[in-house]
């Protein structure tokens with residue numbers, strides 16, 4: 001169940017690599033030296049490590065949003 005959404009301002013990434021070091025489950029370094037997230041929709045169990053990655057980013061280009069409940073009827 002994806003409860004959180006990750007946004008990565010990739011143009012602003014300076015390739016420091018701390019996101020991939022702290023959260024290799026969801027962050028990897030691409031051939032161009034910038035990071036890529038493996039998925040943008042994450043659940044509660046993946047939140048902490050992605051928060052650690054976001055907080056470690058020196059240029060603050062990783063953002064995490066809580067998804068709001070969608071009313072179906």
Ligand code: F3S
Pocket residue numbers: 012013014015016017018019020034035053056057058059060061062
């Ligand atoms: Fe880039 Fe920040 Fe990760 S600079 S490599 S998104 S920690």
